[in-house]
Amino acid sequence: MRLPIWISNRHIHLSQIDVEKLFGKGYQLTKLRDISQPGQFACNETVSISGPNGKIQNVRVVGPTRKESQWEILMWDNFTLWTKAPVKISGGDMNEAEGVTVVWPVGEVYVTHGLIVAQRHLHCTTKEATDMWLKNWDIIKIKIPGQRWLVFENVAVRARDDYALDFHIDIEEANAAWIVPWSRWEIVE
Amino acid sequence: MRLPIWISNRHIHLSQIDVEKLFGKGYQLTKLRDISQPGQFACNETVSISGPNGKIQNVRVVGPTRKESQWEILMWDNFTLWTKAPVKISGGDMNEAEGVTVVWPVGEVYVTHGLIVAQRHLHCTTKEATDMWLKNWDIIKIKIPGQRWLVFENVAVRARDDYALDFHIDIEEANAAWIVPWSRWEIVE
Numbered sequence: 001m002r003l004p005i006w007i008s009n010r011h012i013h014l015s016q017i018d019v020e021k022l023f024g025k026g027y028q029l030t031k032l033r034d035i036s037q038p039g040q041f042a043c044n045e046t047v048s049i050s051g052p053n054g055k056i057q058n059v060r061v062v063g064p065t066r067k068e069s070q071w072e073i074l075m076w077d078n079f080t081l082w083t084k085a086p087v088k089i090s091g092g093d094m095n096e097a098e099g100v101t102v103v104w105p106v107g108e109v110y111v112t113h114g115l116i117v118a119q120r121h122l123h124c125t126t127k128e129a130t131d132m133w134l135k136n137w138d139i140i141k142i143k144i145p146g147q148r149w150l151v152f153e154n155v156a157v158r159a160r161d162d163y164a165l166d167f168h169i170d171i172e173e174a175n176a177a178w179i180v181p182w183s184r185w186e187i188v189e
Numbered sequence: 190m191r192l193p194i195w196i197s198n199r200h201i202h203l204s205q206i207d208v209e210k211l212f213g214k215g216y217q218l219t220k221l222r223d224i225s226q227p228g229q230f231a232c233n234e235t236v237s238i239s240g241p242n243g244k245i246q247n248v249r250v251v252g253p254t255r256k257e258s259q260w261e262i263l264m265w266d267n268f269t270l271w272t273k274a275p276v277k278i279s280g281g282d283m284n285e286a287e288g289v290t291v292v293w294p295v296g297e298v299y300v301t302h303g304l305i306v307a308q309r310h311l312h313c314t315t316k317e318a319t320d321m322w323l324k325n326w327d328i329i330k331i332k333i334p335g336q337r338w339l340v341f342e343n344v345a346v347r348a349r350d351d352y353a354l355d356f357h358i359d360i361e362e363a364n365a366a367w368i369v370p371w372s373r374w375e376i377v378e
Contacts, residue, residue: 075337075364087336087367117367119336147276147308148264149342150365175264176339176365178276178306 004166005183006036007174008118010077011060012047012103013070013090021107022047029063036166037123039064049073050102051081059103068094070114071101074172078117088116089156120169121156122187129159132187136160141188142167148178151188193355194372195225196363197307199266200249201236201292202259202279210296211236218252225355226312228253238262239291240270248292257283260290260304263361267306277305278345309358310345311376318348321376325349330377331356337367340377 019027023045031041043061049071056077073085083101088094094114101111122140129135138157144150152173167185177183208216212234220230232250238260245266262274272290277283283303290300311329318324327346333339341362356374366372 075367076360147343148362151340151342153338153340154336171265172361173337173365176362178264 003185004036004164005174005179005185006123006166006168007179008072008168008170009060010049010056010073010170011042011062012049012072013062013066015067015069016065018069018109019065021109022104023106029061029065031063035062036164036168038162038164045105047103047105049077049081050104051083053082054080056080066091068114069109069111070094070116071103071111072116072118072170074170075117076172083115085115085117087119089119089121089158090116092119118168118170119156120152120154120167120173121158122167123158123163124165125163126159126161128165129157134159134187143186143188144177144179144183145186146178146183148176150177152177192374193225193353194363194368194374195312195355195357196368197261197357197359198249199238199245199262199359200231200251201238201261202251202255204256204258205254207258207298208254210298211293212295218250218254220252224251225353225357227351227353234294236292236294238266238270239293240272242271243269245269255280258298258300258303259283260292260300261307261359262304263359264306265361272304274304274306276308278308278310278347279305281308307357307359308345309341309343309356309362310347311354311356312347312352313354314352315348315350317354318346323348323376332375332377333366333368333372334375335367335372337365339366341366 029043032044034041041063043063045061046058048057103109134157136159140155142152142155218232221233230252232252234250235247237246292298323346325348329344331341331344
């Protein structure tokens with residue numbers, strides 16, 4: 001199969017409460033461009049994230065707002081910030097997700113939970129899942145052939161009627177597999 | 190098995206000719222610390238690498254000098270520098286390895302070849318290889334279990350009596366697999 005692969009850089013999802021803490025009372029996020037999942041968009045807004053040691057600037061906000069804020073960083077950022085963000089599925093249970101981070105552009109938010117490294121996952125509609133003999137929350141393996149051939153295990157299936165088909169990984173995972181626009185991928189189990 | 194994994198950041202190996210171009214006539218590299226392979230060492234010396242677009246500072250030199258210089262970058266650095274370094278085995282045939290980079294601390298070197306992203310490999314002595322039913326230049330698969338479970342395919346076996354056992358990958362590959370000091374690995378084929 002030669003299907004879409006979506007590669008994320010570090011980014012954050014914000015609650016409206018945190019949007020207002022960061023950008024001012026009544027502030028609304030503004031759209032820069034659509035991204036792979038319907039209704040989701042990269043915002044013009046960016047923030048800085050500070051950990052106990054270092055700081056990362058120009059982290060993109062992804063809209064629309066969510067019930068809870070979620071800060072999705074790269075594994076490498078844990079070394080830059082001196083944080084210990086665990087690998088968790090985006091939008092999943094955040095209770096265990098560590099947060100020790102202060103973020104600001106105008107105001108500041110002290111993050112007590114929701115700092116994660118996103119778990120690789122496959123987005124698809126319910127029908128696409130059924131066609132592939134899969135269902136929501138299945139765990140599958142995906143193979144990316146090539147010179148940096150990798151088999152990604154522990155890929156969570158996220159099937160919902162308003163999702164679009166894509167295999168969703170982060171920049172480090174993409175580079176480890178040398179993913180290029182014409183990369184093929186295959187579900188192996 | 191719970192055996193050593195060696196994680197490389199970007200680094201360069203230099204010929205004595207390039208050492209002198211960069212640091213001055215008669216200059217000798219100086220040792221900062223030993224690294225995993227016997228006789229190899231991280232140097233006190235660092236350089237900057239410039240591509241058509243960007244620049245990366247503080248790239249560590251690894252000694253001793255080699256017959257030919259070799260510039261081992263991360264896949265991500267190709268985006269920073271606007272280069273197209275291919276994945277190649279370190280110390281292997283460099284004819285195809287693209288080079289478009291100017292490097293300097295004191296002097297400058299214009300790199301016409303030898304700019305690569307290192308291919309993942311397993312170092313071991315000839316005896317260790319034989320004990321694992323392997324030989325030099327075999328291609329194997331190595332599995333890293335865990336939450337970011339990965340199977341690395343296309344791992345080149347580099348067996349030589351003066352090598353020490355380690356599975357050698359770069360930072361992006363390590364982060365994609367969430368490798369921590371106590372990570373287990375296993376040869377699966």
